[in-house]
Structures are given as structure tokens and as C-alpha cells.
Amino acid sequence: MKLSGQVAIVTGGGSGQGRATAVLFAQEGARVVVADINEQGAAETVHLITRNEGGQAIAVRTDVTKASDVQAMVDSALRHYGRLDILINNAGATLFKGIEDTSEEEWDRIIDTNLKSIFLCCKAAIPAMRQSGGGSIVNIASVAGLIGMPEHFAYCAAKAGAIHLTRSLALDHGREHIRINCICPGGVRTPMLAEVIDINNPAELERIGQQHALGRIAEPEEIARVSLFLCTPDASFMTGAVVTVDGGIAAGRMGRVQSR
Numbered sequence: 001m002k003l004s005g006q007v008a009i010v011t012g013g014g015s016g017q018g019r020a021t022a023v024l025f026a027q028e029g030a031r032v033v034v035a036d037i038n039e040q041g042a043a044e045t046v047h048l049i050t051r052n053e054g055g056q057a058i059a060v061r062t063d064v065t066k067a068s069d070v071q072a073m074v075d076s077a078l079r080h081y082g083r084l085d086i087l088i089n090n091a092g093a094t095l096f097k098g099i100e101d102t103s104e105e106e107w108d109r110i111i112d113t114n115l116k117s118i119f120l121c122c123k124a125a126i127p128a129m130r131q132s133g134g135g136s137i138v139n140i141a142s143v144a145g146l147i148g149m150p151e152h153f154a155y156c157a158a159k160a161g162a163i164h165l166t167r168s169l170a171l172d173h174g175r176e177h178i179r180i181n182c183i184c185p186g187g188v189r190t191p192m193l194a195e196v197i198d199i200n201n202p203a204e205l206e207r208i209g210q211q212h213a214l215g216r217i218a219e220p221e222e223i224a225r226v227s228l229f230l231c232t233p234d235a236s237f238m239t240g241a242v243v244t245v246d247g248g249i250a251a252g253r254m255g256r257v258q259s260r
């Protein structure tokens with residue numbers, strides 16, 4: 001098992017990629033704190049983990065945009081498991097709207113959930129990781145942080161911020177053996193994608209899939225496996241890295257220039 005003896009916090013662990021990551025990390029021997037604003041979703045993830053013999057996890061209701069909640073999340077990890085080694089900043093929210101239709105509250109919600117949350121979680125977790133002798137942080141950004149997308153400006157700006165926050169924090173904490181990397185997924189089959197397309201409609205899936213060089217979207221487990229890699233000694237010389245796991249969206253534009 002690749003994470004034996006380690007303690008991991010996964011934010012947004014009650015759904016989609018966060019759930020897949022929490023389950024995979026527990027299978028690899030980690031004790032997992034499943035933190036989510038959706039208490040029921042977090043409890044369901046814990047059930048998935050603990051119904052398998054030996055899986056250890058707790059659910060902690062956390063709003064990652066609130067400093068007091070985030071500190072309580074880290075305190076819970078320390079109280080239950082005595083240390084902290086891994087933080088997956090995965091909680092996020094999306095919005096597809098043009099600028100004139102976007103309210104100040106919507107802008108704040110998208111920036112706070114996708115970017116401020118990483119500031120708050122890292123601020124609370126890094127002292128605990130230092131006490132454990134080091135650690136690994138993975139920030140889940142998006143391909144939307146690398147390329148612009150129509151009517152997606154708030155989310156794109158937040159995810160671009162998450163990428164650069166990753167790089168700067170990596171410089172500050174490398175000597176403390178805390179590695180900080182980020183992942184930029186492309187389309188992933190989760191409830192978030194279901195907010196914007198009908199993921200049960202094969203034609204819609206095909207349309208979104210065709211924007212990727214691989215011709216399809218990802219399953220949540222395909223992103224979780226890259227987070228796992230980043231948290232193991234296999235990635236021991238990686239920090240400040242931006243790992244694109246996007247099926248080729250950011251590689252360039254799909255569609256031929258030549259007509260024949």
C-alpha cells in the first residue's frame with residue numbers, strides 16, 4: 001500500500017473526483033478526513049470507505065470558504081489521527097455566464113470556492129504538516145486555468161489563480177519537505193459536469209468528448225490516480241508542477257485547417 005500510516009484531508013470529498021480520491025487513498029492505507037459542505041455526501045463517502053475492512057475515514061462538515069471551518073477541519077484530523085501528511089484541495093464550484101449577467105455575489109462565490117479556499121486550507125494545514133516532518137498538497141485547478149473558455153471567465157480566473165498560487169507556495173515550503181503541485185483536469189464525468197450538460201445523453205457526451213484529443217471525457221478515478229502519484233515518493237522531486245490531465249484539450253485546437 002502506497003500511503004500506509006499517512007493522514008489525508010480531501011476537500012469536496014463528498015462527490016465526484018473528491019470521492020474517488022478519498023476512496024483510492026483509503027485503499028492505499030491512508031486515514032482520510034472527508035471534508036465537504038454537503039454533510040450527507042461526505043458521510044456516504046465515509047461509508048464507501050469503511051464498509052471495506054480496514055478502511056478508515058471520518059466526515060467533517062466544512063465550508064472551505066470559511067477560515068473557522070477550515071481550522072476545525074485540520075483540528076479534527078489531528079484530534080482523530082494525530083498527524084497530517086496530505087491535503088487535496090479539490091472542493092470547487094462552476095458558473096457559465098457572461099460578465100453582464102454575473103452578479104458580484106456570483107463572482108465572489110466562484111473566486112472564494114475555487115481560490116480563497118486553497119489559501120485558507122494551506123494556511124491551516126501547513127503548520128500541521130511541518131509538525132509531521134513534511135507533506136504533499138495537491139490543488140485541483142482546471143484546464144480552464146490554462147486556456148480561456150466562453151462565458152466561463154470567473155471560473156477561468158479562479159483556476160488560473162490556483163495554478164499560480166501553487167507555484168508560489170511551492171517556493172516557500174520546499175525546504176520544509178512540503179511539496180505543492182496542481183492538476184488541471186479536462187472534462188470529468190461528475191455532478192459538476194452534469195450541471196452544465198446532460199451527461200446521460202450520449203450525443204452531449206460525444207460533443208464534449210470531441211473537444212478532447214482522446215475523444216472522450218475522463219472518469220473521476222483517472223484524476224484520483226494522478227493525485228495519488230503526486231502524493232507518493234514516485235513524485236519526490238516534483239513541486240510547483242502544473243500537471244495537465246485533460247485528454248489533450250490544452251494541447252491545441254481540435255479541427256483541421258486543411259479542407260482536403
Ligand SMILES: NC(=O)c1ccc[n+]([C@@H]2O[C@H](COP(=O)([O-])OP(=O)(O)OC[C@H]3O[C@@H](n4cnc5c(N)ncnc54)[C@H](O)[C@@H]3O)[C@@H](O)[C@H]2O)c1
Binds near residue numbers: 017038091142185
Ligand atoms: N468535472 C469537471 O469536468 C472538472 C474539470 C476540471 C476541474 N474540475 C474541478 O475538480 C474539482 C472537483 O469537482 P467535481 O467535478 O468532482 O465536482 P462535484 O460537484 O462532483 O464535487 C465538488 C464538491 O465540492 C463541494 N463543495 C462545493 N463548495 C464547497 C464549499 N464551500 N466547501 C466545501 N465543499 C464544497 C461540493 O459539495 C461537492 O461535493 C473542482 O475543483 C472542479 O472545479 C472539474
